[in-house]
Amino acid sequence: MTHSRASWGLAARLLAAIVVVVLAGSATAWAVASVIGPAVFHVHIIERSGTSDPGVLRHSEEAFATASGYSLGFALLAALVTSVIVSVFLTRRIGRSLARVRQAAGRLAAGDYTVRVPAVSMGAEFDDMATAFNTMAADLGRIEETRTRLLGDLAHEMRTPVATLDGYLEGIQDGVVPADEGTMAMLRDQVSRLARLAEDIALVTTAEEGRLTMNREPVEVGQIVDAALAQASARYAAQQVRLVAKMPDDAKKVLLSADVDRIGQVLTNLLDNALRHTPAGGTVRLGADRVDGGVRIRVGDDGEGIAAEHLPHVFERFYRADTARDRAHGGSGVGLAIARSIVRAHGGDVTASSPGPGRGAIFTVELPVAERERR
Template sequence: MFVFIYLNFTSEFNHFIEKQEQKHSSQIKQQLTQFYSKTNSWEAVAYNNQLWRSLVEPQQNSQDQATKRNPPSLLWIEMPGDLLKTGRRISLYNQKKQVIVGRKAINENALIEPILYNDKVIGWLGLVPSKLATNSPTEAFLEAQLHNYIIITSLVILLAFIMAIVLAKHLIKPIQQIVEATNELNNGNFTNRITPLSQDELGTLSNNFNELANTLQANQKMRFQWMSDTSHELRTPLTVLRSHLIAVQDGIFAADEKRIKLLIEQVNNLNLIVDDLSQLAHSDTASLSYQFKTLNIATLLQHTIDTYSARFTQCQLHLAPLRLDNSANYQIHGDQERLQQLFINLLENTCRYTNPGGQLQITLKQVKQQIEVTFADSAPSVNEQDKQKLFERFYRVEKSRSREYGGSGLGLALCKQISEAHKSQITLQDSPLGGLQVILTLPQIG
């Protein structure tokens, strides 16, 4: 930038000086012509140096004198006539190009112009431009400006260097924090957090890192909790099976129908836990496959209820008949097996956690272009804080009670995933019967 500006400035300044000198030269030619018209000779000029100076160096006005006393440091529009000392670089020659005043040889001048009077050459005017003259004001001015430019450029480079260091430290510090925190995260330390130092992209990246660390820490906590709960649940039926089998082997217990039924119940508990683990594996690897087709949700729901009615009788619960409007259209686009899995999970939750003697009411109705399925059971209910977390994986309201009934905290999480795959919504509310109400909203066809 320094080289470009200085070269451009030098070129423009020299062009400006040339115009000023041409202007001055034209004025001198006019004055010399007027002088020659009066005397019809150059003889007076040749022997009178003061007269020659008065012709080539015009008298200064008050503005020029003030400018000379306080010369400007930069370019100006109207340059004083004698500032460039143009008169000292002008030479006068007669018609035969013989020197009258100035340089002996006319070829020593870079610029040569004829002086005309009545369309007749009465002499020649020679000029050495300021940029070609040694120790000229132009050269001195350019050297001064070059010196100033060098100082300014050096200061700018120094300032840029200082700013680069400050800016580099400003940028490197949050980057170093992110690198160190990422290394900690890679080593399994999910408790480390970054304090954002700015509001720019690095600050956004720091906030995103903190959110990622929070998610990983929460997932790790849930994974450890679930592994602990699962191992405990597996250990309980295995312990019962082992103790009873050893007792039968030692002859303490007889292998009668009652004992075998107890062992089969423990095996069924193990099957439930294994099924939950299998569903979790499919869910985490996003391998749950869907085969969508047109189906009647009322028929599917009624079939699921009929299949599960014996389970409700076993749990001493009343399953009310399905409430629906026979004139409504219950056609949807969905996967029959996955929706049946969703309904079974909801029915099983009622069987496990509703107090004996309670009931479940299932309602199916059409709301605008959607179908709303409602499962409303009786006490006990769930507080608002737990209700917001029931769709989270592995979450259980009461761990001891959940273990008692074989729950793994995965059923509602799978229900939510299946509903999202069907572009529907599933929500939880307080039931009018005193328990929990689950509302599933599905898009209708037609």
């Protein structure tokens, strides 16, 4: 019994439902006509024609009953046949449309993310369903592409420190490499590199999934910028790169509703990125300006710059251009991705611009002001 019910498809169920509705309508129409028709006919014969002969009345009523019965019966039968034909056409069309969706879903489940459902032109509901399915397929395709690329990039990033650790440990085991302080320091450095990579990957994944914990509080822009400058100054001095800050007073006083540590991490990542790609003797400029509804913070350098074809991709995880983001500069390759995720979690955005290779780059962070300052 269960198998019999399960074998009924949607088209068959729709057809059965429509037939039931037609039959119920026909039965109702027959019942109403049978009750009202003779009474109305009788009133018209007696009151309006003036006929009182019982034989004539009986014959007239029999004639009316026979005529109305045949005509109503044939009319209802014709309506039933027509309704069934139209219903069969509609249910088959709906069935074919749903079959395409079912087949597409099967291909999608099998890993074919290029599958799309064509528009069926059967109303807004079907069009919305097709659009939603196609959007889902496209999103899953992008997620799968990102996952595949991420795994490949992650394997590449891990290969160097793992190979280094393996080579040195094998050398120590064979007695070729001394287990002195220098070797231990180098091994600890490679382990730290792997640990940083794991932490950065976990952070950017959490941020992109919207699960990043935010402890927001009112904070002035000047406070965040000053803290970032204090943390970066020693690194810049060691690399002989000038770090210059310029902020008007109205920008310093802009009040943000932000997680101080997270936004500080954004500026730290941007300053570290600028330092990696600015040679000794170069200059990195940190500035902020107040704009309508928010603040704009800029980190600009006069270093290697970024080619135009690489600009749309610099915030992607592990993306590196041949020059401006070469692995020789160090870093985990996800610093800019982390910065973008944190800024977007605050309702802002971060962009990159560059006149071209060898002409520096500018990273711009835009953040909205705190709600109470807008009032």
